[in-house]
Amino acid sequence: MKTKHSFVHVFFTLSILWGLAKPDPHPLQDYCVADNSKAQHSLHMNGAPCINPTRATASHFTTSALSKPGNTDANIFGFNVTLANIANLPGLNTMGLTMARVDLAPDGLVPPHAHPRASEVTICLQGTLLVGFVDTSFRMFSQHLRPGEAFVFPKGLIHFLYNIERKSPAVAVSGLSSQNPGAQLTPAALFRSKPNIPDEILTKAFQVTEQEIVRIRRNLGG
Numbered sequence: 001m002k003t004k005h006s007f008v009h010v011f012f013t014l015s016i017l018w019g020l021a022k023p024d025p026h027p028l029q030d031y032c033v034a035d036n037s038k039a040q041h042s043l044h045m046n047g048a049p050c051i052n053p054t055r056a057t058a059s060h061f062t063t064s065a066l067s068k069p070g071n072t073d074a075n076i077f078g079f080n081v082t083l084a085n086i087a088n089l090p091g092l093n094t095m096g097l098t099m100a101r102v103d104l105a106p107d108g109l110v111p112p113h114a115h116p117r118a119s120e121v122t123i124c125l126q127g128t129l130l131v132g133f134v135d136t137s138f139r140m141f142s143q144h145l146r147p148g149e150a151f152v153f154p155k156g157l158i159h160f161l162y163n164i165e166r167k168s169p170a171v172a173v174s175g176l177s178s179q180n181p182g183a184q185l186t187p188a189a190l191f192r193s194k195p196n197i198p199d200e201i202l203t204k205a206f207q208v209t210e211q212e213i214v215r216i217r218r219n220l221g222g
């Protein structure tokens with residue numbers, strides 16, 4: 001009886017873990033062009049509802065959103081991410097994909113961040129990037145990328161992209177394995193959350209003084 005009970009327990013634990021590791025659900029149709037017409041859907045669902053498939057056209061599967069550079073001036077780190085997602089490319093709905101154009105100013109940085117729901121593959125189109133991620137054993141994997149070279153950031157792991165050139169901008173394009181990857185920027189998550197993480201947590205976590213925490217918050221614009 002006891003063995004059977006633990007078997008059931010293990011089975012359920014495994015199925016829960018398996019569920020967490022899964023990518024976006026597989027589509028049940030050829031496509032499900034996102035119906036972005038209704039600002040507020042009364043129905044809350046996992047993804048967006050589809051338009052009538054007979055109304056689908058090539059334009060639903062096309063976007064020029066990534067053709068223009070993002071403005072990197074307003075950002076303290078010197079980066080700008082432009083997304084192609086179901087808002088501007090409604091054909092992506094249910095496909096488990098997002099694209100991102102990353103523009104980096106000279107010396108610009110996409111600070112350490114993680115995507116809880118997606119792995120990411122990045123190709124450098126222009127400039128020289130230093131990219132890397134840290135795994136759960138705290139090993140750091142990093143690489144310099146020249147145009148045409150690509151790198152993969154495993155799902156959920158903290159990673160960064162840095163333009164090492166001091167005089168020229170850099171451009172990269174990423175594919176992400178979810179239509180809603182989510183992005184948790186580590187500096188913002190730790191120092192600019194609302195409400196703030198209590199100072200005594202951060203002073204202990206980083207082994208610094210309260211003044212230093214205040215200074216980091218201020219430098220990050222918090």
Ligand SMILES: *[C@@H]1O[C@H](CO)[C@@H](O)[C@H](O)[C@H]1NC(C)=O
Pocket residue numbers: 069070071072073074075080081
């Ligand atoms: C990114 O660039 C776009 C297009 O230039 C701009 O509208 C937007 O404000 C920029 N975002 C940030 C965070 O600077």
